[in-house]
Amino acid sequence: MTRALNTLVGLAVGDALGMPTQSMSRADIAARYGRVDRLLDGAPDQPIAPGMPAGSITDDTEQALLLADLLVEGGGTFEPRALADALQAWEDDMRARGSSDLLGPSTKAALVELAAGASPEESGRFGTTNGAAMRIAPVGIAFAEPDALLEAVVAASRPTHNTGLALSAATTVAAVISAGIDGADLDAALDVGLRAGEAAFARGHWRAGASVPAKARWALAQTFGSDDECVDFVVDVIGTSVSSQESVVAAIVLAHHFVDRPFEALCQAASVGGDTDTVAAIAGAMLGATADAPPAPAEVVDDVLRVSQVDLASRALALTRLRDSAPRPS
Numbered sequence: 498m499t500r501a502l503n504t505l506v507g508l509a510v511g512d513a514l515g516m517p518t519q520s521m522s523r524a525d526i527a528a529r530y531g532r533v534d535r536l537l538d539g540a541p542d543q544p545i546a547p548g549m550p551a552g553s554i555t556d557d558t559e560q561a562l563l564l565a566d567l568l569v570e571g572g573g574t575f576e577p578r579a580l581a582d583a584l585q586a587w588e589d590d591m592r593a594r595g596s597s598d599l600l601g602p603s604t605k606a607a608l609v610e611l612a613a614g615a616s617p618e619e620s621g622r623f624g625t626t627n628g629a630a631m632r633i634a635p636v637g638i639a640f641a642e643p644d645a646l647l648e649a650v651v652a653a654s655r656p657t658h659n660t661g662l663a664l665s666a667a668t669t670v671a672a673v674i675s676a677g678i679d680g681a682d683l684d685a686a687l688d689v690g691l692r693a694g695e696a697a698f699a700r701g702h703w704r705a706g707a708s709v710p711a712k713a714r715w716a717l718a719q720t721f722g723s724d725d726e727c728v729d730f731v732v733d734v735i736g737t738s739v740s741s742q743e744s745v746v747a748a749i750v751l752a753h754h755f756v757d758r759p760f761e762a763l764c765q766a767a768s769v770g771g772d773t774d775t776v777a778a779i780a781g782a783m784l785g786a787t788a789d790a791p792p793a794p795a796e797v798v799d800d801v802l803r804v805s806q807v808d809l810a811s812r813a814l815a816l817t818r819l820r821d822s823a824p825r826p827s
Contacts, residue, residue, distance in 0.1 A: 500678050500786050501638045501820075502813040505561075506801075507763075507785025508634050508778045509809060510793040512557045513801045514767040515774030519555070520544045523732055523770035533768040536800055552804030557631045557778040560584065562812060564653055565635035569815040573639060573649070573823065577617035581608055581656040602739070604628045607657040621659030622702040626739040629658035629667040631775045634782040637674025638816040643693060645823060646675055651700055661698040666709045666741035669694030669749075670779055677786030678820065683756050686787050687717070687749065707742045713749045727754045728765055737771030744772045748779035759784040759792030 517537040518526045521544070530537060539549035546555065563583050567575040585608050603624030610620040629650075636653055640646040650668045658664065673683075673690030681689065691710040698708065716735060721727040731750055736743035748766065755762030762784060766777035784792040791798055802809065 498814060498817050499789060501817045502810055503785035503788065503791050504634055504638055504674055504678070504782050505565075505785070505809040505813050506798055507759075507781030507783070507792045508561060509554050509558045509781075509801050509805065509807065510791075510797060511763045511766060511777030511779070511781030512554045512774050513552050513805070514763050515777040516546050516549060516553050516555050517543055517551075518767050518770070518773045519546065519775075520772070521770055523768065526768055526770055526773075533764050536797060550804055552800040554801065554805040554807065555774045557775050558805070558807065560628075560632040561634050562807060564632050565638075565812045565816060568635055568639050568649075568819065569812070573819050575652070577652055577656045578611070580653065581611050581617065581620070584608065584657070602626060603663070604657040611656065617656040618659065621655055621657045621663075623660070623704065624658035625660050625662045625704050625706060625741055626658070627663075627666065627741050627744045627772065627775055627779075628739075629654035629663045630670045630741060630745050631778060633667045633671045634674055634786075635812070635816055637671035637782075637786065638678060638813065639819040640671075640823065641675055641679060641820055642823065643672070646671060647693065647697055647700070650697065654701075659701050660704045661701040662704055662706045662709065662741050664701040665694040665698040666745040668697035669709060669713070670745065670783065673783050674786040677783070677788075678817075681787060683753060683783065683787040686783070687713075687753065706740070709742050709745055712742055713746045716746055716750045717753055721754065724754070724761075724765070727751070728769060732769050737769050737773070737776055739772050739775070744776050745779060748776045748783070751776070752780040752783050756784070759788065760794060760797070763792060 517539040536551040538551045539546035603626040607620040636649045669690040672693035673686045676686035676689040694710040
């Protein structure tokens with residue numbers, strides 16, 4: 498239960514730290530905020546989250562909790578179309594509230610296809626972005642057995658991100674979290690996750706792009722003389738866009754380099770520019786799953802929970818019970 502809760506806490510805190518900086522450049526973030534080392538308000542001209550109060554979560558956490566609730570309600574299973582319907586309802590609600598933090602490009606395009614009559618197996622055939630990976634943490638908590646984990650990732654991703662690139666990225670994240678829940682440290686969990694990501698690639702439609710596990714393995718083999726060198730590498734070489742093979746790999750490298758300073762990892766992820774909320778959320782979920790303490794100070798966690806009014810503890814408990822009730826190989 499502790500690591501399950503830490504996973505969701507890391508996801509939410511990373512998301513909230515990246516909320517005010519998302520879709521901004523690294524230079525603009527530095528000019529506006531200096532060093533991101535705390536929760537910040539969204540500025541009035543923030544392109545995605547204008548005026549949102551410090552500690553607010555975004556679509557990353559909200560969609561992950563949506564998936565968590567579907568898993569719990571279905572006893573570990575759900576219909577792919579039910580996920581698509583829930584995502585569309587979520588966006589409709591966000592739009593009604595005047596939010597600009599709506600569905601990403603792959604998810605939006607897939608839902609249009611579904612509405613036009615496409616099957617869930619075909620609607621996500623072009624989705625290569627990080628939408629599946631950003632919401633997949635509950636699957637990593639709920640499933641321990643590798644084959645069951647992979648099937649759950651595919652079910653949770655297929656309607657919107659049914660490509661080898663996206664499935665590989667989402668499976669890597671879920672398997673890192675699952676290994677961490679079982680007690681692995683980050684290094685061991687990354688090894689499990691990257692092998693699982695390699696196996697997942699063949700489950701989706703082929704789309705051109707670098708292999709997420711191969712790129713991550715290469716990036717993890719680099720050595721950095723300083724924190725700044727690592728962050729420069731993430732920004733200039735890996736990239737921080739919504740592309741799975743950029744943002745997911747960026748989250749992996751930052752989590753690995755700052756593993757002994759997890760809150761610093763999330764602050765750096767919030768400062769790199771691009772899809773900062775997703776990079777920080779994924780890094781936070783992986784760091785939370787692979788440690789026995791939350792990846793953020795208690796006062797920061799309390800602020801995020803208070804501002805966003807989300808119940809992470811009950812969901813972590815329910816997902817843990819799903820994990821514990823599933824059969825494991827003898």
